[in-house]
Amino acid sequence: MQNHSKEKSKVYIRRISDWSSAEAVSEALASVWLKMDGNSLVKKDDFLGIKLTFGEEGASGYIKSGWLKGLTALLREKTENLFTIETNTLYREKRSNAVGHLQVAYAHGYGISQSGMPVIIADGLHGRNSQNIAIRAEHFENVKIAKAVCETDFLLCLSHATGHCQTGLAAALKNLGMGCAARAGKLAQHSKTLPEITVAKCIGCGECMKICPANAIGIKKKKAILVKERCIGCGECTVICRSGAIEIKYDENAIKLQEKMVEYALGVKEALGSRLACLNLLYGVTKNCDCMSKGEEPIVPDIGILGSLDPVAIDKATLDLLGENTLKGIYPEIDLEAQIRHAEKIKLGLSDYELIEL
Secondary structure (H helix, E strand, O other), X not given: OOOOOOOOEEEEEEEOOOOOOHHHHHHHHHHHHHHOOHHHHOOOOOOEEEEOOOOOOOOOOOOOHHHHHHHHHHHOOOOOOEEEEEOOOOOOOHXXXXXXXXXXXXXXXXXXXXXXXXXXXXXXXXXXOEEEEEOOOOOOOEEEEEHHHHOOOEEEEEEEOEEEOOOEEEOHHHHHHOOOEOHHHHHHHHOOOOOEEOHHHOOOXXXXXXXXXXXXXXXXXXXXXXXXXXXXXXXXXXXHOOOOOEEOOOOOOHHHHHHHHHHHHHHHHHHHOOOEEEEEEEOOOOOOOOOOOOOOOOOOOOOEEEEEOOHHHHHHHHHHHHOHXXXXXXXXXXXXXXXXXXXHHOOOOOOOEEEEEO
16 A cells, blocks of 8 residues: 655664574574664653563463563663563453463563563453543544553554454554453454354353443343343453353454454554554564464564564564465455554554665
């Protein structure tokens, strides 16, 4: 997609073919940050969150904590208030609550004794802690961003670029849009219908009724019933239900899902007052994202590290570097440019970029 103005966003690239040395990757990551003018971006004593994903149990594609040593050393020249930040998942796995999420994080090298940084689960114990941010976009007037994300002074978005079965590409825009949304926001992006209760699976424990903030669930004949007129679509019940009786339908089409996702990314930018930078790591790029990929073979050779202050430009550069037909061949039914087009339309960033080799 071409931008008719002469303005272009800068995207820096440091190419790396061998990712086996943590020291080499650490140095490369730090060098990209320095070229992004990192010394002036961060203010003294900022509360600086490094947004990444820890991967699910059994996954291996997540960003390794040892790779961050050079970067965090540079950041500590300005502030000691560093932390890694993430939100709970919408689907029912170990990372759907803060306790299980922290256990996975620590197992993957993100304990404070390992990385030197605490981990903050930004939407709280059950994904309920959020703040409404006004964006007045096409699909949303307001978006529900995780509370601690909104309270962060500066957000450094670190994304392991992969394919994705619903959005085609998972990189900075997805890490911001889905990854910084509270549970209700994730549900609003993925589903156009309310949760449904499978009566045969319900054990009548009443936990969903207790947790529902809208008083939209009752118990009748020892089975849960949903009053859809009251339901606000927060998704709380789907996670608290241990019998799997309450389910979400992931029924939003791929284009609208991508558009909703980037509107949430805009909400993050608005919440932070544009105090945001992105680093995309193009290594071990698999067909599926780190939540799903377990032992998959990479779909392209390793490329390197990209850095930009523009989340749209960095993801457009990521798509271009992966090759036009790489993800299109895997997900031919998904319009891979939909998220880029809509993000530019809502003025989240520019698709035109200058690629600067380091």
